[in-house]
Amino acid sequence: MTVAILHQPPPRIIESAAARVERELRAGIIDLTIRPGERLSESEIADRFQVSRQPVREAFIALMRQGLVDVQPQRGTVVVKLSVRRMLDARFIREALEVAIVRRACERFDSHYRDRASALISAQDEAAKAGDHVTFQRLDSLFHIALAEGADCLEAWNAVEMQKAHMDRVCALTLHSSGSMGPLVVQHQAILDAVEDGDAERAVAAMSHHLSEILRAVAGLELKFTELFE
Amino acid sequence: MTVAILHQPPPRIIESAAARVERELRAGIIDLTIRPGERLSESEIADRFQVSRQPVREAFIALMRQGLVDVQPQRGTVVVKLSVRRMLDARFIREALEVAIVRRACERFDSHYRDRASALISAQDEAAKAGDHVTFQRLDSLFHIALAEGADCLEAWNAVEMQKAHMDRVCALTLHSSGSMGPLVVQHQAILDAVEDGDAERAVAAMSHHLSEILRAVAGLELKFTELFE
DNA sequence: TAGTATACACTTGTATGGAAGTTCAAGCGG
DNA sequence: CCGCTTGAACTTCCATACAAGTGTATACTA
Numbered sequence: 219m220t221v222a223i224l225h226q227p228p229p230r231i232i233e234s235a236a237a238r239v240e241r242e243l244r245a246g247i248i249d250l251t252i253r254p255g256e257r258l259s260e261s262e263i264a265d266r267f268q269v270s271r272q273p274v275r276e277a278f279i280a281l282m283r284q285g286l287v288d289v290q291p292q293r294g295t296v297v298v299k300l301s302v303r304r305m306l307d308a309r310f311i312r313e314a315l316e317v318a319i320v321r322r323a324c325e326r327f328d329s330h331y332r333d334r335a336s337a338l339i340s341a342q343d344e345a346a347k348a349g350d351h352v353t354f355q356r357l358d359s360l361f362h363i364a365l366a367e368g369a370d371c372l373e374a375w376n377a378v379e380m381q382k383a384h385m386d387r388v389c390a391l392t393l394h395s396s397g398s399m400g401p402l403v404v405q406h407q408a409i410l411d412a413v414e415d416g417d418a419e420r421a422v423a424a425m426s427h428h429l430s431e432i433l434r435a436v437a438g439l440e441l442k443f444t445e446l447f448e
Numbered sequence: 449m450t451v452a453i454l455h456q457p458p459p460r461i462i463e464s465a466a467a468r469v470e471r472e473l474r475a476g477i478i479d480l481t482i483r484p485g486e487r488l489s490e491s492e493i494a495d496r497f498q499v500s501r502q503p504v505r506e507a508f509i510a511l512m513r514q515g516l517v518d519v520q521p522q523r524g525t526v527v528v529k530l531s532v533r534r535m536l537d538a539r540f541i542r543e544a545l546e547v548a549i550v551r552r553a554c555e556r557f558d559s560h561y562r563d564r565a566s567a568l569i570s571a572q573d574e575a576a577k578a579g580d581h582v583t584f585q586r587l588d589s590l591f592h593i594a595l596a597e598g599a600d601c602l603e604a605w606n607a608v609e610m611q612k613a614h615m616d617r618v619c620a621l622t623l624h625s626s627g628s629m630g631p632l633v634v635q636h637q638a639i640l641d642a643v644e645d646g647d648a649e650r651a652v653a654a655m656s657h658h659l660s661e662i663l664r665a666v667a668g669l670e671l672k673f674t675e676l677f678e
Numbered sequence: 679t680a681g682t683a684t685a686c687a688c689t690t691g692t693a694t695g696g697a698a699g700t701t702c703a704a705g706c707g708g
Numbered sequence: 709c710c711g712c713t714t715g716a717a718c719t720t721c722c723a724t725a726c727a728a729g730t731g732t733a734t735a736c737t738a
Contacts, residue, residue, distance in 0.1 A: 329588035
């Protein structure tokens with residue numbers, strides 16, 4: 219009995235059907251597995267996930283609030299197309315938030331988060347050299363999260379994450395070229411260096427530069443993938 | 449026939465039951481008509497609004513994503529209590545966004561939005577002198593929206609609005625004192641003046657000051673209303 | 679043939695019943 | 709008196725049926 223208790227009586231929270239559908243659909247929309255402009259049907263998705271329409275409907279509503287799908291009453295639901303405007307808006311909002319985060323990080327970062335961020339950069343370097351985009355992207359997110367957590371701004375990260383989806387979706391068009399990952403690692407290091415020095419202005423500039431460069435590679439993509447843009 | 453068409457054949461979009469429940473519950477939670485910590489029941493709310501449980505459930509989920517209620521699976525749904533931490537987080541996020549907005553407004557504001565913002569300030573002055581808190585708050589929102597719209601940042605305002613709810617909820621404890629409205633009008637004018645001059649640094653300082661002062665009056669309220677705070 | 683009306687096949691929105699889980703209190707056994 | 713069990717009364721979550729609106733294709737009319 220005592221042993222059983224020590225063995226972590228699964229505190230694992232089981233995910234609701236609605237949450238699972240939302241998570242998987244969201245991932246598909248962001249990595250463009252589900253194409254922009256594609257029509258989604260509650261019934262069809264329900265069949266595919268082996269659930270009823272209700273959880274699917276809740277997932278649709280959640281995705282609509284994130285600006286990823288457009289639910290048109292009595293007409294249908296479509297994945298919103300890519301939009302340069304939306305991408306620039308997302309970048310603007312994200313920059314405002316992450317700039318504020320690194321500015322605060324310059325005051326409150328401690329050694330624990332510094333080590334963690336540094337380790338994440340190293341891991342990203344390896345992933346970049348290995349050409350592992352999936353791991354690279356996950357580590358990228360974790361680095362930004364580490365900054366927010368170290369600055370005691372996790373709530374702000376939630377707001378960032380919603381915007382990040384719109385940037386990631388456009389980046390998914392091009393990030394399959396391995397050469398684009400290297401510079402991002404250098405930029406992360408520059409941000410962390412400035413934060414460690416407590417140099418707010420330099421950290422802000424580094425973050426701003428980083429977020430600008432992310433979208434450098436996607437310039438002109440709307441001409442190349444006209445059917446995916448509105 | 450032609451006349452009928454000219455007479456705006458009601459383009460009035462009818463609000464879904466779920467949207468109506470969410471809107472009314474949200475308003476009640478923000479103005480503290482629905483008290484922090486209060487338990488909400490799908491059935492009870494459904495009866496009160498004369499709808500089924502399903503739209504109510506969707507409203508609950510939407511409010512949960514806004515951080516206004518806490519849906520505990522198979523246990524119940526409660527209105528989240530006030531929290532100094534949450535309020536400071538909201539202020540941090542809102543400041544980051546609105547500072548970026550006014551900075552951009554200094555570049556792109558045109559006469560149309562300048563006039564609109566100026567008119568809103570005048571109207572706010574009247575409402576303040578009349579002691580009309582409801583009108584004052586509505587005009588306050590409209591002023592900030594005008595800034596965002598004039599800066600071409602309406603998307604950013606959506607993000608602000610979610611955080612604003614948490615600040616408004618705390619402010620609702622004290623904004624019934626008419627003396628607190630006057631200074632806010634002056635602060636709005638200072639922001640607009642700086643924007644009109646295109647002085648970004650001054651505008652940023654004015655906005656930052658404004659958002660700090662909003663919470664000045666609520667210092668120590670958690671000691672006075674301990675049952676409403678967590 | 680052109681135009682209109684209508685039926686039908688979709689869609690999302692709502693209502694309702696039941697499944698699964700949690701809480702709490704009464705009742706039983708020590 | 710204390711502790712465990714058990715069952716009733718709640719909750720949210722899911723499945724299903726139906727209601728209501730939209731677009732389209734077809735058939736009918738002039």
